[in-house]
Amino acid sequence: MSFASIQQTAKEEWRQFEQYDRRRVLVGSATCGRAAGSQEVLRAFKKELITNNLLNQTDLYEVGCMGLCYAEVLVELRGTDGQRVLYQGVTPKDVSHLVESHLINNQIHKPLALAVVTSEFNGELPEFSELPFSKPQVRIVLRNCGIIDPTNVNHYIARGGYNGLARAVTLTQDQVIEEIKESGLRGRGGAGFPTGIKWAFARNVADEKKYVICNADEGDPGAFMDRSVLEGDPHAVLEGLVIAGYAIGANTGYVYCRAEYPLAVNRLTGAIAQMHEHGLLGQNIMGSGFSFEIHIKKGAGAFVCGEETSLMQSIEGKRAMPKPKPPFPAVSGLFGKPTNINNVETLAAVSAIMERGAAWYAGYGTEKSRGTKTFALAGKINRTGLIEVPLGTSLRTIIEEIGGGVPEGKKLKAVQTGGPSGGCIPDSFIESPVDYEHLAEVGSIMGSGGMIVIDEESCMVDMARYFLTFTENESCGKCAPCRMGTQHLLKILTDITEGRGEPSDLEKLRQIGATMRNGSLCGLGQTAANPVLTTLKYYEEEYLAHITDKKCPAGVCRDLIDFTIDVDQCTGCGACVLACPVNAIHGARKESHYIDKQMCIRCGSCRQACKFEAVLVI
């Protein structure tokens, strides 16, 4: 079957999916939705539709991540009048109301309604694209997430999918590379290296056998962009991988995916089978003479596997330890052959660029940082979510408009970007545009896209210690600066947070950090000190408070704080007594309580349980 006739069938299927007056239920069922209970909601819909004899007049689909993680479980309903409404926080017990009002009576069920999706029906509800959460966003990488059925290749094709590949195979390899260069796309895996230039390196090495790899290891804690794309739109990534293969002259591709992402592996496996059925993989793709195969490799739990040379060692069945560069993977990579490796998001952008052109993509973003970037927005923020904005969008727009600011009226303290390789950006830089240059200027990095909002209740020394606990644990041990540097940094930070810090420690932290940056073999060690160095740069007084006053101003480090109960505020309700894991709180009912300091382990459970703010940190 020719691609044109495949497109024809796909469009027809999409037309039915979008058919105006047919009832439809879309349930957001990526990993985050599932964690919030989407499968139970889905079952409840099925049951309710059967009860009402509507099952065969209703389309029921699971879609990928809609981005509004804070509002899961998300359900989009369309009644017979064509009105599409997004409902938030849906639980199984809401389902009968939703079916009755929206699907049977064409009435919006107001208590859970978040927005209308179709523009013709505004009025009482805001339009989805006009919500503060949505308005500043431009979805290129996430173009299909939450909109299509990710298990159906026809949905992807109907929305322009594989047009990019169809176009690429009519161009020469160099023309494809030129197009990617012109788009200004830079690698989204962390380092931001221009993708077109990287492809040209691998293209220019002559060899019979070459490889392309999709890096889907996504190991940074607090990052889930890649997973969401793989779960919500796997073909966007796979199409990008085939295009990369064509451009550099490789016939084999690998997707290296974290084993912690079983749903993503599932979606990829299904998508690859569909590509074969439609002649989008295998021999002579689209009659171009180009042949390509894709294999999936599951990781086994090691952060360093995200580093490109380690990842290749892991595919080869070895301990995932990095190798010195040069030789670069473009010359000698997987199995010693020329190899190009790109991140999931990079490849999902590639397929869009080849479909719509370099100029279109380069129209977004800034001079040196073109296009859009996805972020996983989390931590102390009202609207946790998966977002995509043009590069150069200000931190303020992201935190305050899209994210809705810090909850409970607390004050923003810092934003952590780049995970364990990145740094903390203080609130004073809130007007900074988010692009590669500006983030580097303030001492952090773009990284892969985790963005954790930190409020005044977090201690920056504790944050640094947290990241070093991670990197110390994940250091592979091959080179001494990283192996020993992370151990020493962690020991010093632990001493400081436990009250054994000395003034000379700060200089030691800086020196060790500099040595690791200069001397480590791979990016893990080279950047591991960043969380320490940036917090030291902006929050030195907080370190000093721990060291000289033996106090933790944020009230986090247990050895430096005490809890006490404010007798005036305490109502004697006993909530803290129940919450205390060590029975350290005493007092008669309805009378003010007290904490036995000897028994108290300073876990803070009482403070969290108290509704009257009667538990104080001193």
Next chain:
Amino acid sequence: MSEILPMSLLPSLLAAYDRERENLIPLLQKMQESFHCLSPETVKAVADHLHLSENDVYGVATFYSQIRFIPPGRHHIRVCDGTACHVRGSDRILEAVEKSTGVQPGQTSEDGSFSVERVACFGSCALAPVMVVDDKVFGRMTGTATRKLIEGKE
């Protein structure tokens, strides 16, 4: 988790894999899925199948944190310590788990009822702090809720 398979199936499980080093990690994963953890017997079988030394296989198996040599408990508890969970108090959750089960991360209780694991990130950051018990996700946890949950499993 699926049932533990009988050891007699070992040869047929191996036979599905070509004798290439590239298959080492997939094979270790298959062994773990089938027998719930690795043992000297399975390591030797994998080494023989791929013509590798047992040392080599142990070297790879111990490098990756997912590969286990101790069987998990009847209830497997994973506590997320991602950044979002950390700023929302995941250490209190882990502490409550350790206290209620008497098990440290990476270990299994003597009676085999619980095993505890600390993981770097589940990516369910909107629900932080998160724990996963037997593959069911529990979000927005507190110390008290954690203790109740575990008492209910005993």
